Amino acid sequence: MVLLERHIKPAANIHVATRVEVGGKLDSSGKAVLVVAWITLFLIGTDLFVVSPLLPFISQTYQVDPAAAGWMVTVFSITYAASAPLFGRLSDRKGRRGLIVFGLGLFALSNALTAYAPTYGWLIASRVLAGLSVASVTPLIYAAIGDMAPSHRKGTWLSIVVSGHLTSLWIGAPLGSFLEHAMGWRFIFGLMAVAGAVLSATHMKLWKTAPAARQASFTAGNGAAMAASVSVTFVWAISVYALYVYLGEGLYSELGASPSEIALSVTFYGIGAVIGNLISGQLTDKFGVVNISNATLLLLAAALIGLGFTFTAGDWVYLLLFLWALTGYAAFSSYQARLAAQYPLKRGTAMAWNNTALYAGITAGSFAGGYVISAFDSFILPFLSGGVALAGYVLSVILSRVRK
Known part of the structure; x- marks a missing residue:
């Protein structure tokens, strides 16, 4: 039996394919969405969690104490928390695809700037951009998955993509520490910049937009x-x-x-x-x-x-x-x-x-x-x-x- 996914409600402004499950199992389009979303959240989680083990080496590079280097995390978190609601509301009105693609492009740019930052000031500025980029990706991917998942599988689909972020906690961060020892900390952020650019292009092809519609007022x-x-x-x-x-x-x-x-x-x-x-x-x-x-x-x-x-x-x-x-x-x-x-x-x-x-x-x-x-x-x-x-x-x- 073929389960046809309903057209996404106008508020969602996003769909990927008309079929996502066949006989209760994911078809190729559904698998592609979950795999790409999982990899994206794994990469973003690694960008967040890898900073902690790298702080001693970053502080040595710029001749600042570890507490000052820790501002990389602080400015990232503040920017993310402040800007995420804006991107969320924009996505409800204008669609998710463009913001996700933009966010991953900005993620690539911010990590490239982190990798090649000549001064401590440039380093902190790059992490502000990183926080802004993640704010326009992470919650919107959760929302997009919620939009397209069949009604009886929303919990499972969301848990799968969230596991990408959690896996980065105990795999991404240790892997980053290993790469630092082999290649240096700048190489890690450069690698994430390349991965972000590839994912930006992948998401552009993955999602298809539906016509935007006016939303009910947010009273x-x-x-x-x-x-x-x-x-x-x-x-x-x-x-x-x-x-x-x-x-x-x-x-x-x-x-x-x-x-x-x-x-x-x-x-x-x-x-x-x-x-x-x-x-x-x-x-x-x-x-x-x-x-x-x-x-x-x-x-x-x-x-x-x-x-x-x-x-x-x-x-x-x-x-x-x-x-x-x-x-x-x-x-x-x-x-x-x-x-x-x-x-x-x-x-x-x-x-x-x-x-x-x-x-x-x-x-x-x-x-x-x-x-x-x-x-x-x-x-x-x-x-x-x-x-x-x-x-x-x-x-x-x-x-x-x-x-x-």
Whole structure:
């Protein structure tokens, strides 16, 4: 039986092919979309995560301290968070293809500038452009996938492309460290510039635009509703990153973990994140986005509190780290699918605001975690993070009932 994809609603302004599944399986066009989207998010994630292990070498190149070099991440994040909602709203009105192609072209340019920046000032400017480029790509790809995926497979499709970003956390960053040792840090950014240019051309051929249509006005009422919806992601990010940012410090101070043991911990975490993300897509398609997003937030709170009780229990910590990431990223992916279903006519705007909430939550979580470990002790963090996740669950349940 051939499943015909419905024409995308005018608000989406994008389609790829009229058939995406045959007999319940992806056809060639659907596979191409998912593969290219996965590679794109893997590349973008690598661009973000690879900076941390490269900072010592970059700071030596420009004769600045590591804190100053860290502004590469700061200006990137601020630019991304500030500009993503603008690109999201533009994509809902004008279509996604042009902005995605533009963003990847700018990504190539910004990474080329990073690779050849003659001064520290040029380096920071290049990362501002990088943040701007990613803001016009990442949330729009999520929205585009939500547009074209069959209604009974949206969760699965979104989880597949999100796994590209998560995979870069535990493959892209270590690979970058290896390449730095072999070729130098400038080579890495130059390589990403070439990859960005190739992907820009690929996306131009991949997506086909549909006629743009006028959108319903974005009133204060539905703007407030969207802000309330993405606040769950903000709380989720605090609960996860207040602990994750200082995980290595906590394992070292509380368990006396060696560098290799800390690396193994991150590996368990990364594998759990990818598996949780992929599982959540299938579960949301089967049981519904509201049920799974609420349930996984509750399980995340339980996993974090359980981690608190086993934080000093030796090898048990690896299992709890795995379960933490499994439930945490299942919660993130299922909630993202929930937003895609909740705002079909403003999917680009919703995905963009959700990513802004994510970055804001990461920032708030890192500040909160730093305060806790300096004022109290690292072993308290899992319990506090679990309490925040529980608050996120309560908020999610309230919003789902208000929505009904």
